Amino acid sequence: MNAVKRQKNRKVLLMGKSGAGKSSMRAVVFSNYVAKDVRRLGATIDVEHSNIKFMGNLMLNLWDCGGQDGFVENYLTHQRTHVFSSVAVLIFVFDIESREFMADIQNYYNIIQALEECSPTAKIFCLIHKMDLVQARLRIQLLDERVELIKAQSRGFAETMEFYATSIWDQSLYKAWTQIIYYLIPNAHTIEEMLKQLAEVIDARELILYERTTCLMVTKVTRSEKENPYHDRFERISSILKTHKQSMAKHTGIPAGSANFAELQIKAAGFMFFITRLTENTNLAVCIPPAEHIFNTARLNIELSKASFASLDVASRKRPVEGSVAGSSSTGDLDRA
Amino acid sequence: MTLDDADTPSPAPRFHTGKLPNSKTQDGKPRLLLMGQRRSGKSSISNVVFHKLPPSETLYLETTTKIKKESMHSFMDFQVWDLPGQFDYLDSAFDSAEIFSEIGALVWVIDAQDEYLEAITKLNATILKLQSTFPSINVEVFVHKVDGLSDDYRSDTYRDIVQRVQDELSDAGVENAPVSFYQTSIYDHSIFEAFSKVIQKLIPELPTLEALLNALCANCRIEKAYLFDIVSKIYIATDTSPTDIGSYEICSDYIDVIIDITEIYGKIPDPNEEFTNGAEQIGAKEVGNGPAESLITLEKKGNYLYLREVHQYLTLICILGDDSPTDRKGLIDYNVSVFEHALTQVFPR
Known part of the structure; x- marks a missing residue:
């Protein structure tokens, strides 16, 4: 944390089942989307990278990983070390409305295994997403049930991982992301x-x-x-x-x-x-x-x-490289010009 | 929140003058009556506009079964009347004079997505009745729920309703009845705009206010100035330059920001006391601090939005427009205090 004034790149993986809301979440938090506009987003193909510069010397290197089975299969086999090595944070998104929760859990377990192999020190944030679709009085109970099930499959990460109930329609999303950012900021x-x-x-x-x-x-x-x-x-x-x-x-x-x-x-x-x-x-x-x-x-x-x-900000003269690699977004994606 | 429960009667005595409602019968609050067929959206309107219920939540509102009377701690006063089939207020057994003599405008809600012929028949019966008894009451027809209609169909429906009402009225021999029409929806700002226009008709001081605002705008090079009732987010006056819904929206969003932040920080908690809403805190008398004031400065455009509390219920919001240098704030401050002084003469507190 001392004099080494280097930009700190932190690799953050955003994973979860296809349609769980990963890209929507990213669009709302990082690209100034309004919640109702996220329906315009298409499916994420393979991995979309984006770099976000934060206060201090933190550079967030966000990997939005498309969640379709074919891609996940690929992450777990051919790209295993490429995707899962030197990960600082894994954000795993569960869709609360998912009908195949057990399949989600299985998928989650496979990813956890890969992560434990390649970057055992990573921290996991688990977002139980689309909470707005659940009736208010059922939320806590349902959340507790899911948390128990997920924890049981989290191997070595079960102790340190954190859970958040989120929805892009209210501030719960910001609450979760604030915690993630706080964890990542080095200084x-x-x-x-x-x-x-x-x-x-x-x-x-x-x-x-x-x-x-x-x-x-x-x-x-x-x-x-x-x-x-x-x-x-x-x-x-x-x-x-x-x-x-x-x-x-x-x-x-x-x-x-x-x-x-x-x-x-x-x-x-x-x-x-x-x-x-x-x-x-x-x-x-x-x-x-x-x-x-x-x-x-x-x-x-x-x-x-x-x-x-x-002076805490490093490399403030150098403009950070921004924008996602794949061009799926239509308006104002990550524009900070 | 901001409204008294319907069941608590107002302590002030009521007189039957049969005159314009904001004559001195009470405190000069404009009174509104909200009427219409069952399920046309009256309760939703009153909840969204006056209770700040999110529009999506109105789905869960129960059917209103009795007359609801709500008095706002604000610039205006209003009542919601549900008119289900079983309830015929035109019946002679019913003392309509009691109610109608008090109000300034009757807001009639028509569901544009539903079969509206029956609603129009009832509306016309009401207008005819009012014409003979209280001709000074403005009838404001809200063609409601237009958000669900496509653009073409929306204007067709609207025109059809206007046409039918006017035809039937002229058949009955009533010309030039004080009836106006608005297209509204609770999912955007149109309902607030419509209410603003309804309220403005009930304010005899409107020309004075407009002249004051015009002078303010001219002298400070303000693009657009609104006088808002902050609790209901209804504007009671604006300068006479053309209005567009966009300027209203930005002001309304701005009020939201102020109210939300005031709610968070405005009240240093006293555990035994319930929280009042933000607007009341803005209105609260506080030692060592003048009226609430706010300013947004944009990076690229200089000063942009200016807000200042100028009356117990009223707040002035100015869109300063392009190219308003930051050092002009002193001028604006001064002119706004002149305006405020003038306003206290129009509305003695």
Whole structure:
């Protein structure tokens, strides 16, 4: 974690049965798709690679692996070492509505075996997807059942793996991905320390660092004396920001990828809140007590601290290579121009 | 959330003036009545517009069996009437004067996807009755659920309904009845736009407000300014430049952002107290802080959206348009406070 200022490439595999929602998820999180537009996506052929640059020196190397049986067969045989070696994270997507859950489990087991062989230190995030299709009162029970079954087949990973119930229609997706990103960021601790200092200086109630394109939370600092009852507020803000970005894009005619606001400020009774750009690919959300002088000093101090945060970003001059290899997407795919 | 339960009667006394509803009978709130055939979408409308129910959830609403009266803690007041077959409010046993004397507009909902002839017959009977008793009531016909129709079919249906209503009315000898038509759907912003236009007709101060907004726009080079009732997301006035649904949408989405974030941070929790909604917090009196205010600055276009609370229920939202440099905020702030001052003279708090 020290002086070696190299971009850290982390390989992330996105796997699961065909039609489970892997590419939809990717489109919503990384390519500014609206949930209802994902129906335009076609089937993923073989593997689609995309590189996403994050705060700090993290480069996410996302492999969206098409889930049709033929491809999976191929991953497990001919491309076994190519696909499964040096994996940092495997994201396995289960469709809650799947009728052949046992077949899914079998498929999962085969992949786990391959993964254990090639990269035993990988971490598994298991997303039980399309939760919106299940009635609200049945969700917890169904989820628990599935989790038990999946865990039983997870061999050495059963201890460390994490489960999330997700849906592209609400903020649960952001919750899961936030955890994944947090796990991957190599210098999260450094960033957190710097944020803490900043929070002290400007007397902030809360600081939240968001990645710009995806609106995913990188990290946060809370120093409000009273606990905020909205424990899901970070994902909620992610979701709010994302929705807003789309509506701005629609109105201004700027592509969604670049319809970024320089600043959004809200001054209301009881609090002041603003979101501003911190580094090339992060936004900082700040919640402070309601007073004009605190607001102004906070803005000033953040402006001044930008340089030191930017130094955490490596290779900020070099534009990251972006865009998926296969051209299945139609509009605004990963455009961050 | 924002509405009182139907069962709690308003404590203020009611007088029967038979005049325009926003004469001084009460607090000057415009009153609306929502009527229509069974399953035409009245409860869905009231839930989506006034309770912020997601449109997809309206599928699970129960049938309304009695008259629901809801009073909003907001700029307007409205009631929902269900008119299933068994219930004939035109019957003399029924005291229609009690209700109709209070309202300013009657919103009649017609399901455009269903057989609408019977609805039109009932609508016309109602209009004729009102013409003889309360001719000042505006009748607003919502041709509803148009989202399910293809574009061609939609305008055909709409025209057919308009034609039939007008023909039948002129056959009955009523010309120029105050009837207007709107195409609406709860799945987009059209329902809010339609309500906005309905409400605007009930505000006698509208020309003044429009003149004020025009002056504001001209002096600050604002592209479009809206005066919103933030709880219902209905705008009660805008400047007189042409409106398009896009500008409304962006403002409405903007309000959502503000309300959502205010909900998260606005209330430092007091465990014994229930959460009120965001708008009320914006309206709450707080020491050491002026009215709620918000600004979005875009990277490529400078200032873009500006919001400022200007009245107990009303919020001014301005789309600043292209090329509005960030340093113009001071000018806007000043002019908006002038506007706010003028508004307090129009609507004394």
